[in-house]
Amino acid sequence: MPTPGGLFGGVFARGRVDTSDRAWLQAMLDTEAGLARALEAAGLAAPGAGAAVTGAARADAFDLAWLGQQAALTGNPVPALARELTRMVPPGAAAAVHKGATSQDIIDTAAMLLARQAMATVAADLATAAAAVAGLAAGHRDTLMIGRTLLQQAVPVTFGLVAAGWLTGLDEARTALARVAASRLAVQFGGAAGTLAALDAAGPEVAAALAAELGLAVPTLPWHTDRLRVIEIGAACAGVTGVLSKIARDVTLLAQSEVGEVHERGGAGRGGSSAMPHKHNPVAAIAVLGCTRQVPGLLATLVSSAEQEHQRAAGAWHAEWAPLSDVLRLTGSAASWAVDMLTGLAADPARMRANLDAAGGFPLAEHVAALLGPELGRPAAHDLVAQASAWAAANGRPLRDGLLGSPEAGRLAAAGITPEQVDRALDPAGYLGAAADFVDAALAAHGAAEPLG
Amino acid sequence: MPTPGGLFGGVFARGRVDTSDRAWLQAMLDTEAGLARALEAAGLAAPGAGAAVTGAARADAFDLAWLGQQAALTGNPVPALARELTRMVPPGAAAAVHKGATSQDIIDTAAMLLARQAMATVAADLATAAAAVAGLAAGHRDTLMIGRTLLQQAVPVTFGLVAAGWLTGLDEARTALARVAASRLAVQFGGAAGTLAALDAAGPEVAAALAAELGLAVPTLPWHTDRLRVIEIGAACAGVTGVLSKIARDVTLLAQSEVGEVHERGGAGRGGSSAMPHKHNPVAAIAVLGCTRQVPGLLATLVSSAEQEHQRAAGAWHAEWAPLSDVLRLTGSAASWAVDMLTGLAADPARMRANLDAAGGFPLAEHVAALLGPELGRPAAHDLVAQASAWAAANGRPLRDGLLGSPEAGRLAAAGITPEQVDRALDPAGYLGAAADFVDAALAAHGAAEPLG
Amino acid sequence: MPTPGGLFGGVFARGRVDTSDRAWLQAMLDTEAGLARALEAAGLAAPGAGAAVTGAARADAFDLAWLGQQAALTGNPVPALARELTRMVPPGAAAAVHKGATSQDIIDTAAMLLARQAMATVAADLATAAAAVAGLAAGHRDTLMIGRTLLQQAVPVTFGLVAAGWLTGLDEARTALARVAASRLAVQFGGAAGTLAALDAAGPEVAAALAAELGLAVPTLPWHTDRLRVIEIGAACAGVTGVLSKIARDVTLLAQSEVGEVHERGGAGRGGSSAMPHKHNPVAAIAVLGCTRQVPGLLATLVSSAEQEHQRAAGAWHAEWAPLSDVLRLTGSAASWAVDMLTGLAADPARMRANLDAAGGFPLAEHVAALLGPELGRPAAHDLVAQASAWAAANGRPLRDGLLGSPEAGRLAAAGITPEQVDRALDPAGYLGAAADFVDAALAAHGAAEPLG
């Protein structure tokens, strides 16, 4: 439903990915034009035919709605498009229009062109987002916060580590996307049933020339009913949206009123609620989730559409067009929103520290037990800490009081544990394990990631 | 992606279901207008405010693209829409615009209005399609054809029985759709967090008045994050497309060149292939499948979107809009194509009979075995028929020759089975069981199905 | 993967829904036994054959693994099962085994029997859960808490209203489930291609008798490739899991360490973490979500499987068995966990109040603006409150200070607004709109909901 410029386009068709009807039409025309040039290069079209068809192949010159109506006669808009394009070129060039091609050649190749534009745009946005996140990871390498598992406070982490996890996801999803874009976007050119019979022996030469004209790969053979490419494009996008969904979910949770550890800066008018002036909605994160949550079902459609009959499918092929467009658009919109969300993300180290401190030291219980282990033996150490924790919790006091100001204190002293040792064990900065190393590793991997060409 | 009037609209947005941006905008405006009238009726808006807002609430008066851009500030287009609408009414009516409402009230209620239009349209198309199928079932009640299981010829059926199966599916899916449309399309009106606090004690009264204005049901309480209704709408549509997909699949299979038992009459220019003049593509059936195959994944998105947080979801709600629109549109398009497919379906009884006869009598082997059972005992009967079948198959002869002209013939004669008895057992018309009864039952059930109001 | 008694069964196969291999086998045997009795009743089997087959039809008497291997020869286990069952009954009853039936008759009917058991179990669990929630709604009808939209604190609500929303969802999902269970679970009996030819004219009579034996409905005609029933069962379950997912999501959010408004009481050992003794994980809510999140994709498979060819599908039918089992199992497990989650849910009104108070009065800004509107005009009132809010927020003070202790105070006084009026407007209990009415309405609707037979 959503289109750029449409009522919902600001949310679901944000950014520069263009899968509009006009973009589809132009991509089809670009394919027809590339074919005419390829035919001319192969000596199968009159000199000048390529240029003539290319000159005529401008989307604005066509009546899109009329083409759409004509599509109902054959199930796709290409036959009408080819007729119109033929009519619009000089007689000498007419024979070069659509020669040797079938409708699916044009639509599949156009889809590859759209996918290429979309994937490049997404990759660029992911790179921008990753750069912002790398800044957060580096800047907050040692910023303490409470880690949360199953939505419960667990043990200390750093915001740098959280950001490092986001960064790795972004970089790895971008790498996977770039690999598919570089290796799997291939021209489709097989004619009526994949033999290119109408071009006699010249088919492969024209196919190669067409691929060169359009900057797409030459497949081993036409892939009319081998839809692995479509699945791979969709899956690479789903990898991107999967990664973005995790980050956006974290942002919405960290931005909760009761947590307040991050907020989106956004711009003027962003995230406000006329009815609730105190609210500061994380609009970008919400929009990311609004986009990403639509992708799994669409990917399922693409995968189930791979069951295609014989040399052209009766329905399964047609069922791909919209979900493929939608996946590209939604991935593009989510990536665009993610740039916004992450370049504008403000962390609040004081609030992070406050939330950590409010946990009363309990997240360090494990650490204290480890301190006591060598003296008391692991089971007894665990037992002592558990009882101290229970006493403290029951009395609404921090763990330190449970350890040093409860009936357990004597056992601690008897084991030769000093209050200073307890305080050290209760210092969250002392219980971060490899957090900083992991941040450094993620930043190093990010630095080594291939830049975008 | 596809919109009516768009490049792919002829295939995927056929018929009268309208989920375009303009339709959404008008439905939102209709909701705002209904609210103003409800407020006035409740004494919460100035006299005339309802009419003033209603007069201003015309989609054409709004700049849809601008609203779409504004939506990016808050995540939905309603705040900007409400501001514009307020600006467009006389000062005295301004206070009635959007009073007590939150954005979700407007969007959810608008979605219900769109769903109502869509479901009524689909139900009408299903009724038309069912009438056509009832005609096929009645007209071909006794038209013999071969039944096929696992895509292999099995035992005789009638085309009337095939059509009766389609008919029952159509009628039952329509009944389910009509039930949801009649009982589950409810107004949404809860204000910022579902308490209607801004209206003080008058909330429920205004909600009821709004529901009456719009012809929707009054829910027990606002359903902002109880999305069962959305699932039920989507599931009822999926029931429709599931049934249509089965019929369309049958049509494509029966229309295969090698089978040729049905074809779509279509209109001029329909289904032809410029490259392959002998082809007669079942365009309507293919288009049905192109639509229906997109629905399962979209329904999955609607179901997974039901996991909505607190009093308004951060993303899951937004993720519903497009899939709900798409499900309604695709169900509408599939139903519209189904009318075309089924009102124009031509059956070829001669070809059906020829295909049945070409099966060489083997589909009747079970019947012959049943004939012999009382004389020979079931195991021996099965054995004899199996050997006769094997002999006939090995010699490229029909089953009759295997029974009467092979080494098994003597055993048959010894059992007192006459050639006339064998021929009777090999007559497919004599082995149809309850086929005609089932056709009659389906037609009776169809006649008893509630007409559309 | 998960089975009761298996490694993951405690989480994903909890409760009394049984879709194990043994349950499937017994349901198939029950169908065969019912058929033998129906045949005897119709005079098509020897006296006593029904009882003989029924006596032999005990799952424990069969080698399940061997049947599974045999299934690979034909694609399903029924042919081997029917042979074994035939072998196990006295000669006189052998002819009654599987007479007239095809494999699909047995498997589809068995699936209906499993669905019936599952749906009844789920409905009972939903009723128990709803009763607990009704208790929460009634008991907390006036318990104040902050409402949250987009995961941000918004305006006051009551916990009773939250529970009332859960209650309505539970009741409506149960109603929909019960409707499908009561009306759409039909016997399947059509023979090789849906004509029941092997029973001659007696097919419908036997089908009706079989339905009566098993307590299932008699369909208009065999529904081998009309899969609407399967979609409806799956969709009703998805409605249940959709509703449960919303409740469980709320529980996990409300149980967050930083929120702490509810917790699961659970039993001994529940929800603890050996590594983190202070944690109290909402295990039941997590398990509910672990179950519910698997359902949308499975439902998509059921819907896309409805595209079935001719008289028996080549793959699409087979693809239904596991997802249907899984949907029933997961819905059952989720419902069982939901009983646990909701009967053991402890609300903390003090913490709710504390979180509300910590919001600094900002959630009441809208209410204050409404108070000022009549005096200042709506725009000026909004403006004043916005500036007071901004001042308070910037100074880390509650809204009251922004209104009464900031530069805006003078404007308030000039408008004749007293501090007492401001305090009344800032009282969350005074800004609950219809919350209590909605709770009462939900409880009334719950009381009126049909009890389970």
Place this chain on the structure above:
Amino acid sequence: MPTPGGLFGGVFARGRVDTSDRAWLQAMLDTEAGLARALEAAGLAAPGAGAAVTGAARADAFDLAWLGQQAALTGNPVPALARELTRMVPPGAAAAVHKGATSQDIIDTAAMLLARQAMATVAADLATAAAAVAGLAAGHRDTLMIGRTLLQQAVPVTFGLVAAGWLTGLDEARTALARVAASRLAVQFGGAAGTLAALDAAGPEVAAALAAELGLAVPTLPWHTDRLRVIEIGAACAGVTGVLSKIARDVTLLAQSEVGEVHERGGAGRGGSSAMPHKHNPVAAIAVLGCTRQVPGLLATLVSSAEQEHQRAAGAWHAEWAPLSDVLRLTGSAASWAVDMLTGLAADPARMRANLDAAGGFPLAEHVAALLGPELGRPAAHDLVAQASAWAAANGRPLRDGLLGSPEAGRLAAAGITPEQVDRALDPAGYLGAAADFVDAALAAHGAAEPLG
């Protein structure tokens, strides 16, 4: 639902992929054992502890059902498993059990081990299947058959080309699967919240040692809530099943009674129908489709599960286990069936030729038009052929009669076209374009594909 050895395992859990509960348990134990050895290597466990734990870590020594029950207390079986394992080793080794780990470390790493086994098995089966298909492509390089688009006969192709298309799909899907298996199966080891705090500074060293012990990659940092790997595994499997579904769909269609161009040889008892002795069901192809059609929905669940909160997800992680297992199992079963289907596939060139000839030459109409084009001009040539086709079709005669024995014959003669030229144009072997080149290219690419290590 289906398990090897279960009632449906013969169909849906065929082959050597093992995702049974026992396999899961052993993989978890292998991870715990590897961890003990890694800890010992790092000097964090007593000498001999690694061997002691490894010796105890045998699945058969554990009570799987009891572990499953315990899982309900915490949401997963690992805590109970770790306790039991600790109990089973000598006291000196007890401290090495599960040290530093969290439950998710064990389950995620176990999942990687299962995925590795599954992907290797699938890759081997795909290689076997591809070898068989390469044989078909080479052996039928020039075997004529009719190409079919939209389930209608279109233009000639060769069976070699059909097989070449299958081959390319198989090889490319295998390549993608092998790439993921080689690069993306990484150990998970992060402790309670991803810092490995319990191991102090030694965490990364132990992680690397654990990875080495298990033969898995070392990730940049723990990936508890970065689920891109899971999506990539699922997507690679979905690529495999997408390719297999296309092949199996073709086999079922080509094996139709009315088409008869291929059949599955299968083994004794395979594909027969006791009720219909003449049937020869393509059981392997049907089983492939029964498996592959379940994958899209499961992949959707995996993708939507990537939205995981903070440092451990509350439900989304749990929701991955079964669908990941199921995707691996179903891909394995489909690949195993595909080996069976393709190594046993018998093509019938005579039937292919007969079906082609029965098309009456109409599939060559395009070729005839191309012959006439230079003489008559393209439009006139098309027009003449169209009229000849129409005449022939109307009179039930082949296209040759329409060209040479109808009113159009004079126009042909006038254009200097001889009957010999017409016959040459009507020879399907002369209208195959690049079919043979494409077969050769696919075979060459197959030969160049990396062998499995």
